[in-house]
Amino acid sequence: MTSTLERPPSALSLYLKAAGSARRKPGKNIELPLLETRLDNVRADAAQLAAYNKVCGFKGAETLPITFPQVMAFSLPMYLMAQPEFPLPMLGIVHVRNSIRQTRPLRADETYSVAARITESRRVRAGLEFDLVTEYTLDGEVLYTSLMTAIYRISEGKGGGGAKPKAQLPVQQLTEYRSFDVPADMGRRYAAAGKDYNPIHLTAFSAKLFGFKRAIAHGMWSLAHCAALLQEAGAPEPKELLVQFKQPLFLPGKVAMKFQKNGDAYDFALIARNADKMHLSGSLS
Structure with a gap:
């Protein structure tokens, strides 16, 4: 399913749907649909950005902190998981990894198109992992990509442990x-x-x-x-x-x-x- 939204989804309605999704019973043989949505004319809200910088410790600037665009578009992946064809209870999903890449810092005064999609899923030892991708584009160029990996825990999960991270110092x-x-x-x-x-x-x-x-x-x-x-x-x-x-x-x-x-x-x-x-x-x- 691919959809285009006219406005950001309501946070209150999404959390009500998240609570309601507790009734979902996915079973063992889970297949996640490939879902995508898009929102145009996305611009940082100055008051939200100031509050975010203050609570996270960033210095105010003309560009967005690298973590903020994912937060600013948080309702789009939530909207996808709230769709009736998504089989998992939303409040049982755990965020396990993230990779964020930007070709340059995004400016607070620019207007973007944002797309979110559910892509790959795979069985791992702890359950079912899946990826949520959020992309910001400007004039057709992808400037920012966040790949968020989440897991729905299943006690009889099989397979590997997911993608190997880049080597880091112990x-x-x-x-x-x-x-x-x-x-x-x-x-x-x-x-x-x-x-x-x-x-x-x-x-x-x-x-x-x-x-x-x-x-x-x-x-x-x-x-x-x-x-x-x-x-x-x-x-x-x-x-x-x-x-x-x-x-x-x-x-x-x-x-x-x-x-x-x-x-x-x-x-x-x-x-x-x-x-x-x-x-x-x-x-x-």
Whole structure:
């Protein structure tokens, strides 16, 4: 299915559909449809961008942080998963990897066409993995591509562990260090800026309804804050950002980003300060 939208989908209606999708029973032999949608005349909202920069730690600029276009178009992949032919319950899907590439930083004053599509799916040991691609184009040229890999867990999953990430330095070799505390309300603060109101991030009570002991930080906030800290430490305007999400960051939390320059890239990992736990690892170049 391919569709063209006249306006961004309503976040409230999408979350109502996400809650309603809990009734979906996909069974074992799951086949995901190839779905695509498109939205023209997309432009950054100045107030949202300012709020996003503030909560993630980016300095205000004329260009968009590398993580922001995916956040700005977040409703489009959600819209695809809300379609009746998509067989999986939306709130049972976990974001496991992301690769973002841009030919140049996107400007805040430009107007883009954005396409989102569900592409490949594959059985892995933990369940069914699938890819969601978001692309920004201007005058027919693709400037920005985000490939988000998600998983629907199935206890009898078979196959490999998904695509192999680019080689990165082991965390023990990451010699530079930035520590920070993450407050209990960070999920609500980021939700207001990023428009991602998944209940597992908002309060301890709503997170417990989905099996978590406390609210957890948005993975895209953790990634964005790492990218902001790396640019603060001297990393150039990035063209590529890769990440693997590991273990949830419970709120409040005490964490540290370890990093090291590795050729043209900065390898990094977000780890717990008081436990043997890694929340994510990645590379920015």
